[in-house]
Amino acid sequence: MATFLLLALFLCTTTGGEIAMTYGMKATGEPERLRPKQVLRFLSRAVCNGWFWVGIPLMAISFYLLLILLSWQPISFVIPASALSNVVGTLGAKYILKEEVNAARWAGVLLVCVGVALVSLDSIPVR
Amino acid sequence: MVLAMVVCANVGDLLLKRGMSTIGAVRFTVSGLGQAFGLTVANPIIWLGIFFLLGFMICYMTVLSWADYSYVMPAGAFGYAVLTFLAVIFLHESVSPRRWFGVVLICIGVMLVGQTKPRTTEVVAPQKGVA
Numbered sequence: 001m002a003t004f005l006l007l008a009l010f011l012c013t014t015t016g017g018e019i020a021m022t023y024g025m026k027a028t029g030e031p032e033r034l035r036p037k038q039v040l041r042f043l044s045r046a047v048c049n050g051w052f053w054v055g056i057p058l059m060a061i062s063f064y065l066l067l068i069l070l071s072w073q074p075i076s077f078v079i080p081a082s083a084l085s086n087v088v089g090t091l092g093a094k095y096i097l098k099e100e101v102n103a104a105r106w107a108g109v110l111l112v113c114v115g116v117a118l119v120s121l122d123s124i125p126v127r
Numbered sequence: 128m129v130l131a132m133v134v135c136a137n138v139g140d141l142l143l144k145r146g147m148s149t150i151g152a153v154r155f156t157v158s159g160l161g162q163a164f165g166l167t168v169a170n171p172i173i174w175l176g177i178f179f180l181l182g183f184m185i186c187y188m189t190v191l192s193w194a195d196y197s198y199v200m201p202a203g204a205f206g207y208a209v210l211t212f213l214a215v216i217f218l219h220e221s222v223s224p225r226r227w228f229g230v231v232l233i234c235i236g237v238m239l240v241g242q243t244k245p246r247t248t249e250v251v252a253p254q255k256g257v258a
Binding site for chain 2: 002018019021022025026028029030031034039042043046063066067068070071072075079083086089090092093094097098099100101102104105107108109110111112113114115116117118119120121
C-alpha cells in the first residue's frame with residue numbers, strides 16, 4: 001500500500017514539475033543556435049524564470065521518491081510503473097498546457113507505455 | 128539533442144540504481160530518510176548518476192523550449208529500444224519474444240508521436256529557430 005501511495009505521489013510530482021518546467025522553457029524562448037555559448041545564455045535566461053523554480057523543487061521531490069521506490073522495489077517494477085507518467089503527463093499537457101493531443105499522439109503514448117511495461121516486465125524473475 | 132537526452136537519462140538511471148543498491152532499503156521515517164540522505168550524498172556512483180541526469184536536464188530544457196511536452200516525453204522511452212539493441216549486439220544477450228514485442232511497440236509509438244506536429248501551442252517568446 002505504501003509503495004502505491006509513494007508511486008502516486010511520484011507521478012503527481014513528476015508531472016507537476018515537468019509541466020511547470022515546460023511552461024517556464026516556453027516562456028524563456030529557444031536558444032538562437034545549438035552552440036555552447038548560446039545554450040549557456042539560454043540556461044541563464046531559463047533560471048531567471050519563476051516557473052523554473054516551481055518545477056525544480058517538484059522534480060527534486062520526484063527524484064528522491066524515485067530513489068526510495070528503487071530501494072524498496074526491483075527496477076523491473078519501478079520503471080514499468082513509472083511509465084504511467086507518460087499517460088498522466090499527456091493529460092497534463094492537454095488540460096494544463098493546452099497542447100493539441102490528437103488521436104495519433106494518444107495512440108503513440110499508449111503504445112510506448114505498454115511497450116515499456118513489456119520490456120521491463122521481461123526481466124522479472126519467475127517464482 | 129533528443130538522442131543525447133535519451134542516453135544521459137538511461138545511463139543516469141542505471142548508475143542511480145547501482146548506487147542505491149549499495150545503500151540498501153530506505154526506512155520511511157525521519158531518521159531513516161536523514162540517514163539515507165547522508166549515505167546518498169556521500170556515494171560517488173550516485174554523484175556520477177546525477178552528473179548524467181544534469182546532462183539530460185540541459186538537453187531536456189532546450190528541447191522543451193520549442194517542442195510540446197507531450198511530443199518530447201514519449202521519445203524518452205526510445206532508450207529501452209536502444210538498450211535492447213545494444214544488449215544484443217555488444218553483450219550477445221538473448222532477448223525474449225515478449226521483450227522484442229515491447230521494443231516494436233515503443234518504436235511504433237515513438238514514430239506515431241514523431242509524425243504529429245512538434246509544436247501545437249503559441250510562441251510565447253519568439254527566437255530564431257533551432258529545429
